[in-house]
Amino acid sequence: MTEHAPRPAADLARENEELRHRLQEAEELITAIRTGTIDALAVQAPEGPRIFTLEGADQSYRDLIEQMNEGALLLSQNDTVLYCNACLAGLLKAPLETMMGASFRDFVPADYLGYWQDLLTTGWAGKSKGEMPLLALDGQQRPVAVALNVLLFNQTPVLAIIITDVSEQREINAIRARVSEQNALLERQQETLRTQALAQRAAEQTAAETSRILEGIPHIAWTANPAGRNTYLNHRWFEYTGHDSHSDSAHSFSALIHPDDLPAAVQRWQECIGSGEALEIECRIRSASGDYRWMLGRALPSRNEQGDIIQWIGAYTDIHEHKMAQQRVAETQQQLRASNEQLLRINRDLDNFIYTASHDLKAPINNIEGLLAALLAELPAELMAGPAVEPLVGMMQDSVDRFKRTIEHLTEVTRLQKEHEQPPVLVELAPVVQAVRLDLTPLLEAAGAELEVDVARCGPVRISEKNLRSVVYNLLSNALKYRHPDRPPRVRVRCRASDEYQVLTVEDNGLGLQVAGNAKLFAMFQRFHDHVEGSGIGLYMVKRIMENAGGRVDVESTVGAGSIFSVYFRR
Amino acid sequence: MSLPACILLVDDDQTTNYLNRLLLKRLAIADELLVAQNGLEALEVLRTHRPQSESGAPVLVFLDVKMPVMDGFEFLQAYEQLPAADKAQTVIVMLTTSLHPHDVERMQQLNIGGFLNKPLTKEKVDAVLQRHFPQPVSAD
The missing domain is CATH 3.30.450.20 (PAS domain)
Structure with missing residues (x-):
């Protein structure tokens, strides 16, 4: 057993493996930072730039920041971009990888640098907000809203800036405005429709009412x-x-x-x-x-x-009944016209007959008169001296004269008919009466008559002057002709006016007559007093004249006391 | 000129013609008295009695209005057509009994010597003579 016991190969291999792994990690980190796939913090340290990943940051926040539609920016105190999200890079048209470490002032338009500096100063003091344009790399300016907040990263203060593209906001605003405008339009249209519906209902009601009236x-x-x-x-x-x-x-x-x-x-x-x-x-x-x-x-x-x-x-x-009545009236009128025409024709025929007759009668009576004279001229003087001849001749002459006078009167009647065709005019009474009075002067004097005229109260009358003269002449001469044998005639000519007529009256104190035969009195060739020379035509003429003028003639009379003749002139 | 040499009476009434002839004869104002019974006959008379003929033309015509065949008015129309020379010394006087306004009006428009109401009398003849043949006339 030794002190420097050799490290087992397995440990070395493991350490080696670990180092390789760390290197790979570092390489991947650098690639990621380079490509901008992940965020990094490049902090200028005294010993040189150090790269920090956003270690410790919650992955979900990072995703949020990466994906949010606002621009996010971390600035160091010297305005260096420590972090910039893809949205902001997009807004500024700058590749994301060039943003880190860049100076943000490059994106502020020159004329907004002062404003930007104010925002920064206030921001570093805590918070600030503003609106300004940013200069994108494509040279376009983009309006943005900026909100600045101081944050601490690993005890280092950084300025976190949220940048909102308000050009979109504006579009949204514009869209909103359009939407609300369209809403208003819709509302108006609906209002119109409502009004139309009301109007239609009213029209329908009117139509129903109209129809009801039309049907009724x-x-x-x-x-x-x-x-x-x-x-x-x-x-x-x-x-x-x-x-x-x-x-x-x-x-x-x-x-x-x-x-x-x-x-x-x-x-x-x-x-x-x-x-x-x-x-x-x-x-x-x-x-x-x-x-x-x-x-x-x-x-x-x-x-x-x-x-x-x-x-x-x-x-x-x-209009059937009305029309039928009209037709009946028209038929009646037609009949009246026909009979009127017939009467006119008869009148004309009668006139012509009288003319013809008077002509045809005149020639023989003139001849008889002439022959009588011729005969008398042929008679021997001794015969003429005889007592029988003279009365005979006288009676023959009388008869001839009577005959001729009758013919004259007949002619006068027809002449009157012709004069009727002349239009009536307005004639003053007084001058006409005066003229007739002058004409009758011999008769008036012979009879010792007293004539009193008072016609000033009436205005002019509607008749032709000739006819008025004829009327006045006939009435005055009648008043003298039929005078009472016991007293001198007293004749009053007067005038009065009513609404419809002007009435001329001739009053006498003569013989008077039976008024019962009034119609007969005014008929042609009627004579009431045998002893008086008369044609029997005078009153007939008066009646014809007055009736032709739209008026009439009336008589009041007492036998033995006198008569009043009244002639009515229609106004 | 002096008294009318020749007078023509035109009337369909024989009695009238007779009386008028009698009157004119008594007045002794004409050498010759001609009679026609209507306008046509009168024209015939005028054709045979022209100014240049032996008897001379009538200087005065008394013309009736109403006549058969050709009346007074028709006669005057035909008379108008005669040569002016034939008419130069002839005076026509119409005699009528008609007072029909229409007839009167027609006569007034005619170019004639005058018109008289029947019957013809001495006074009427004198007036015609004085007007158309102005020379004192001595009736018998």
Whole structure:
């Protein structure tokens, strides 16, 4: 047994193996640090740089730091990068392995160095925070938020810095803003939808109400599209026609309108569709019972804001009774017109007859008169001197004169008819009465008559002057003609006005007459007093004139006391 | 000129013609009195009695309005067509009983010597003579 007992070979081998293992470990560590796969701390020690792995650090924290999306940085007091995670290296576009030991100031833009120094100073004192850009190796500046904290590593203070890329934050913010904007948009759209739903409900209610009204009105209501094709008919139509609502309404329309009315109705409808004019037609439409009833069809175009026709809205109203009444009135009027025309024709014929008759009668009576004179000239003087001839001749001459006068009066009547065709004008009474008075002066004087005229109270009357003169002349001359034999005639001409008429009265104190025969009094060739020379035409003329002028003539009379003739001029 | 040499009476009424002839004869104002019963006959008379003919043309015509065959108005239309020389010394006076306004109006528009209401009298004839043949007339 020796002191230096040789070390067993097995121990040596084991130690050797251990050393080799440690060397391999060291090599792997260095490779790992070189490749940046694991973290290391490069600390400048007085004896030279020493490399520390993050020994003792919990593996899970390291994973966390490595994988987190924030940049992590450890700075020494001289601003040297002790540690930098992959995220930060990525942010700065720098290979991770070049980061360790680099000076972080290289990544601070020149104009932010002062700011950075302030952050560092405050950070080394404890904590600081800020925002600034960092200069990446690709020359781009990246906005970041920085948070600085002092930590102790193996009794050595280091500055731990968390660097957040706020450009992404900004994007997120932007996205958030977009999202909230879209949310707001969605909200608005939903609001719109809600409003639309409300409006639709309201519209539906209105439509229901409209439909209820359309169905309820006592008219046939319908709509048509701008081309004129029927799009709606209310219940009343089907009730009236007896058709069911499934039949082709457009076809049934034309099938139900009376064939006589159809062409005009269709034509008018087409015109209206073309022009946009309101439709108004009258036509007969067959009812369920098979009768045709008159309908008034009216329709108006409904237009949109641009003024285009979007629909026609129409109705048919039953006007049958009205139409029938109208037709009866029209028929009656037609009959009246026909009989009126017939009367006018008869009047014209009568006028012509009177002219012709007066002409044809005049020639022979003139001849008789002439022949009588010729005969008398031929008679021997002794015969003429005889007592019988002169009265005979006188009576013959009287008869001839009467005959001629009658013809004259007949002619006057027809002349009156012609004058009626002249338009009436407004005539003052006083001058006309005065003129007639002058004409009658010889008669007035002969009869010793007293004539009192007071016509100032009436305005002008509506009649032709010639006719007014004729009326006044006839009435005044009658008042003198039919005077009472026992007293001088006293005639009053007066005037009064009512709402409808102006009334001229001629009052006398003459013979008077039986008013019962009033109609006869004003008839042609009626004479009431045999003893007085008269044609019997005067009052007939007065009546005709007044009636032609829209007025009338009246008489009040007491036999033996006098008469009052009143002529009414329509205002 | 002096008294009308020749007077033509145109009327379909024979009695009227007779009386008018009588009147004119008594007045002794014409050498010759011609009678026609309608317008057509009157035209015939005028054709045979022209100014250059032996008897001379009528210087005064009394013309009735209403006549058969050709009435007074129709006669005047046809008369218008005659040569001016034939008409130069002839005066036409219409005689009528018609007071129909239409007829009166027509007559007033005519280019004639005048129109008179029937019957023809001495006074009316004198007035015509004074107007158209102004020379004192001495009736018998």
